[in-house]
Each structure stands twice: as C-alpha cells, then as structure tokens.
Amino acid sequence: MRVITIYNKKGGTGKTSIATNVAANLAAAGYRVGMLDGDEQANTSTLTSPHRYGKPTLTHVICDAVPLREAMYQARRNLWIVPADMNLTRAVEYVHGQQDFEVLCDRIEELQRTLGTAPTPEQTQPWWQAKEVRLRDFDLVPTSDEEFRTPPSSLDFIIMDNPPNPNALTTAMLFAAQEVLIPVELEEFAYQGLVQMFEDITRKFRRRQQKMKIAGIIPMRVDHRGALAADYLISLWKAFPELTTRTIHTDKTISNAQAYHRVSFEEDRNSRGARELFDLSLWLAGWQGHVMGLETCKHCLAAREQALQTEEEE
Ligand SMILES: Nc1ncnc2c1ncn2[C@@H]1O[C@H](COP(=O)(O)OP(=O)(O)OP(=O)(O)O)[C@@H](O)[C@H]1O
Ligand SMILES: [Mg+2]
Numbered sequence: 001m002r003v004i005t006i007y008n009k010k011g012g013t014g015k016t017s018i019a020t021n022v023a024a025n026l027a028a029a030g031y032r033v034g035m036l037d038g039d040e041q042a043n044t045s046t047l048t049s050p051h052r053y054g055k056p057t058l059t060h061v062i063c064d065a066v067p068l069r070e071a072m073y074q075a076r077r078n079l080w081i082v083p084a085d086m087n088l089t090r091a092v093e094y095v096h097g098q099q100d101f102e103v104l105c106d107r108i109e110e111l112q113r114t115l116g117t118a119p120t121p122e123q124t125q126p127w128w129q130a131k132e133v134r135l136r137d138f139d140l141v142p143t144s145d146e147e148f149r150t151p152p153s154s155l156d157f158i159i160m161d162n163p164p165n166p167n168a169l170t171t172a173m174l175f176a177a178q179e180v181l182i183p184v185e186l187e188e189f190a191y192q193g194l195v196q197m198f199e200d201i202t203r204k205f206r207r208r209q210q211k212m213k214i215a216g217i218i219p220m221r222v223d224h225r226g227a228l229a230a231d232y233l234i235s236l237w238k239a240f241p242e243l244t245t246r247t248i249h250t251d252k253t254i255s256n257a258q259a260y261h262r263v264s265f266e267e268d269r270n271s272r273g274a275r276e277l278f279d280l281s282l283w284l285a286g287w288q289g290h291v292m293g294l295e296t297c298k299h300c301l302a303a304r305e306q307a308l309q310t311e312e313e314e
Contacts, residue, residue: 011164025281
C-alpha cells in the first residue's frame with residue numbers, strides 16, 4: 001500500500017483538486033483507494049454528502065482512537081473517504097498537545113493489519129498492457145447505502161489532503177506518508193515557496209530513520225496566456241527536471257466538478273482537465289502509456305525543450 005500526502009504550505013494551489021481527482025481516477029482504474037481529509041474546510045469530504053456519514057470522522061480517529069477502518073466510507077466503488085468535520089481543530093490540538101506526531105502512523109499500521117491483499121490492475125486488467133487507453137472504457141460507480149458503509153478489505157493507495165497552513169496534523173500526515181505530491185502554481189512566489197518547503201520537510205525528517213520520497217511536483221492551473229507562464233515552467237523544469245510532472249492546464253471542468261461534488265472524470269471525461277488528470281493518475285500508478293485524445297501542448301513542449309537546452313549550455 002502506497003501512502004501519499006498532497007502537500008503545499010500555500011493555499012489554493014490545487015491540493016484538494018489533485019487529491020480528489022487522483023484518488024477517484026485510480027479507483028476508476030481498478031485500484032482500491034482510501035482518502036483522508038486533513039482540512040477542516042472539508043473540501044475533499046464533499047465528494048460525499050455529510051448526511052450520509054455523520055460520525056466517526058478523522059477527528060474521532062485521531063482523538064478517540066477510533067480505528068481508521070470505522071471512519072472509511074465508500075463514496076464511489078473502490079474509493080473510501082475518511083471525512084473531516086468542523087471539529088478537526090480538536091484533532092490538531094490533540095496532536096500538538098500530546099506531541100503525538102506518530103498517531104496516524106499507528107492508525108494506518110493498525111488498519112493495514114486488518115486488510116488482506118487483492119490483485120492490482122497490473123495483474124488483472126488488460127488496459128495495463130495497452131499503450132493507449134480511452135477514458136470511456138473506465139467507470140466511477142456510485143455506491144448503494146450498504147456499499148457506503150462497507151469498509152475496505154484491501155487498499156492499494158492512501159491519499160491525504162492537507163490544509164493551507166501546516167499544523168500539527170499536517171506533520172502527522174507527513175510522517176505517516178512515504179511519498180509527497182506537490183501541486184504548484186506558476187507564479188513568482190511558488191518557486192521560493194517550494195525551496196522553503198523542501199528545507200522544512202528536510203528539517204522535520206532530520207532525526208527520523210524514514211526518508212520522504214517526492215513523487216512529483218505538479219504545475220497546476222497552467223494558462224499560457226499569462227506572459228510569464230513559460231518562464232516559470234522553464235525555471236521549474238530546470239530546477240527539478242526529474243520531479244516536475246506533466247502540467248495540468250486551467251480547465252473549468254475541474255472547478256465546475258467540485259461545485260457539484262464530483263470529480264472531473266464524472267463531470268466531462270472528454271475535457272482536457274479530465275484527460276490530463278487521468279494521465280497523471282495512471283503515471284503515478286506506474287503506467288507508461290498515453291491517454292487517447294490528449295494532445296501534447298506545444299507551449300509546454302517548447303518550455304521543456306528550452307529548459308533542457310539551457311541546461312546543456314550551462
Ligand atoms: N487546473 C485547474 N483549472 C481550473 N480551476 C482549478 C484548477 N485547479 C484548481 N482549480 C480551482 O482552484 C481553486 C483552488 O483549488 P483547490 O481547492 O484544489 O486548492 P487547495 O490547495 O486545496 O486550496 P486550500 O489551500 O484552500 O485547501 C478551486 O476552486 C479549484 O476548483
Ligand atoms: Mg484544499
């Protein structure tokens with residue numbers, strides 16, 4: 001089971017969009033995914049309506065030692081959400097007060113002991129062998145009330161969404177994860193923020209045996225009409241050539257979907273946003289093919305080539 005936290009100290013960079021879409025796309029692709037909402041704004045939790053769950057939530061998992069499994073609601077087939085609630089500050093205060101930054105490691109370990117193993121799409125699904133996939137061949141299925149209350153029997157991924165300002169719970173989530181995914185916007189402060197964040201993460205982990213793997217830095221909400229978009233993309237690819245992932249362009253499907261408690265795949269699977277996010281999700285799973293209908297962006301390509309070229313020249 002891979003445990004991934006979606007992190008950026010800055011607000012509004014696309015953490016929730018990445019967490020919800022990646023988790024849902026992986027579920028549509030046949031992986032079994034758990035998603036933890038670590039933000040009291042509860043944006044991730046809105047993939048399921050609050051009247052369906054009530055208690056327990058992540059607050060009770062942290063403060064009252066409720067097993068994670070009992071707070072997992074299957075919002076779509078293969079996608080379980082551990083929702084946040086308005087009292088999540090109680091959980092933040094608990095972690096801070098007790099200095100118990102291991103609390104989520106413990107809960108996840110405890111969860112893992114209750115889970116079995118199941119074959120993954122690599123082993124079972126024909127699309128894994130294909131060089132190209134079509135989004136219409138995948139499906140994200142709503143759940144019945146009974147399925148909603150059925151906890152997972154195995155999981156391939158846990159994905160965690162974080163709030164804008166890091167707090168004690170964010171640290172607990174970092175410690176519980178093996179990988180971090182960082183969405184960034186292309187703007188002046190994003191790059192500085194990234195460097196600060198890496199220092200921050202390194203400092204937090206300096207006394208720990210465990211190492212944190214940066215799974216990717218995702219250029220988010222890319223709009224080439226902005227005069228400096230290409231410049232920022234070039235700097236990002238130059239600074240982090242191995243870590244910078246495919247770009248996710250500005251697409252209203254991404255924001256519209258959220259307004260209706262859906263993900264982009266459900267909103268309009270033919271949209272650029274849905275295809276780009278699907279491609280990113282399958283890349284994260286290790287698949288190396290191409291999503292049909294997803295055109296290569298010539299602006300992104302030019303920026304990437306320029307980044308490589310200037311690197312060779314230097
Ligand atoms: N590629 C995109 N195209 C269009 N809108 C986007 C895109 N990515 C994100 N957004 C919109 O930008 C806003 C901020 O995104 P999101 O909520 O994912 O950020 P966040 O980092 O989770 O914010 P917070 O720090 O407040 O939790 C949302 O309204 C979202 O719909
Ligand atoms: Mg958010």
